[in-house]
Amino acid sequence: MSLNKVTVLGTGVLGSQIAMQAAYHGKTVVAYDVAEELLEKLPDRWEWMRGYYKRDLPDYNEENFNAAIARIQTTTDLKEAVSEADIVIEAIVEDVDIKKKVWAQVGEAAPAHTIFATNTSSLLPSSFGPASGRTDKFLALHFANMVWKSNTGEVMRTTETSDESFEATLKFAEEIGLVAIPIYKEIPGYVLNGLLIPWLEAGSNLFVDGIAQPADIDRVWKVGTGSPHGPFEVYDVVGFGVASHVAKNNPDPRSQEFATKLEESLARGETGLGSGKGFYIYDEQGEIVKPNPAWEL
Template sequence: MTSMTNVAVFGTGVLGSQIAMQAAYHGKRVIAYDVSQELLDKLPARWEWMRAGYQRDLADFDADRFDRAIASITATTSLQSAVEDADIVIEAIPENLDLKKKVWASIGAAAPPKTVFTTNSSSLRPSDFADATGRPAKFLALHFANIVWSHNTGEVMPTPQTDPAVFEAVLSFATEIGLVAIPVRNETPGYLLNSLLIPFLNAAAYLYVDEVADPVDIDTDWKIATGSPQGPFEVYDLVGFNVAINIMRNNPDDERLQRFADMLEKSAKEGRSGLSDGAGFYEYDATGQSQGMAPRWKLG
């Protein structure tokens, strides 16, 4: 066992809230930080959405354990309170390099010397903001997949400055919170998962922007021809539009991707950002089962 029992999660969106629950469900004390009370007020609804997922996907789901996990999570807008006794910080804020540098500088100035720093950044290179932490030897990436409780990989990736002992400790921590720890030996933007996934999703975006086919037909073709359980637009719904938008905005010279990101952004602002909202490219019932493609995405 590691000594990492106090976990601070920065960002309580779709994935940050899942990370907080994953750690709490596996016995860690969690503080969930976000910049406004309005964002924190969304957490009770997120817990109930996750409860349905845990119950559906985990054969050994324990409702009492889930309730204890909720009770063990403290939500705060105080950065100082979030980190004052943290053994590990897990950052899950938007994919914006300047924002990450600013937030990590604040965390680094406030956290005690014992604290290990990890980022869940989806596509940025961690070494590009490691120095902002003030302790790059204790900073590395711990990357979660969406629907953490069942898609439970934990990619652990050091930067060239990471202390090898910290790398090994975070691999152990990932296992302690119910992840399959995946060591990524050489730093690469996107780790293993997103290095494979992002080009796949971009290809689907190009097909839609070029009005080649409807999302449901692209998904159907992919699933039948490859035997995959999900098509790319189903994956967009799973990941959530806001994550996809932030990744695409890091490619400003790709005009087709920017047009697609504009479409996603409009939908997200209307409260239709994917599975967690009950609507994205597809519409979903209360249990998360697809009810078919949302008519708004049909071409023509």
């Protein structure tokens, strides 16, 4: 099964990266979002990514990047977006009811052969996949943020995913430059987030409890372990939109308080690395200038 026509649902931080990752590796891509003003942000996203592709990829090719942009079409019409798709990759908000509604529409409109993949970070595919009406073709394909560099592709099947769909998606992940990781059983957060989210929550709990400043929590982790990044630097890369939804799903009062603070930051237009302001303030090259005073204890 050849998966050459890709539709990406959602053009936010990860959705736009997924679209570019697929297009840069030769796939034809349709990027869908609910409003034209969201799609109008994509040219700026491409230029933002271009700088990182140049910096991070030893074999970066300028002509290939320009050709990738040309291979990405945009639309606000969901039926049109999926009408010729070999694979649909969903990267919308982490809300089960919204995902069910979207996948029900996709299931009615997509060709019979289309594989359905969700990029959900924290939900089980089986909690909303049945809405598509095609559980044998439904699974998860999880991308890490900064896809071009952190290029894992976790392919997680459900109990109803067919072997053909599973194997085809693993092959597709490799074709678009990912390190394909097969996951044979559903688990919230896959392997990556199963490790990452508890670590991030430990950092946010230390901050919410008033133990130390975000920058100092990062510093002690980096100095003590030799790791290149601390939890709050990673929060900035992940983006506050995703982080707030993950925090909301944790009933711990500290997580709820942290989610509220993240939403207040989002309301100020501070979303993390993508906006140049998160727990840190960044320069145009995405390098840290200083801690953001808005997050000081």
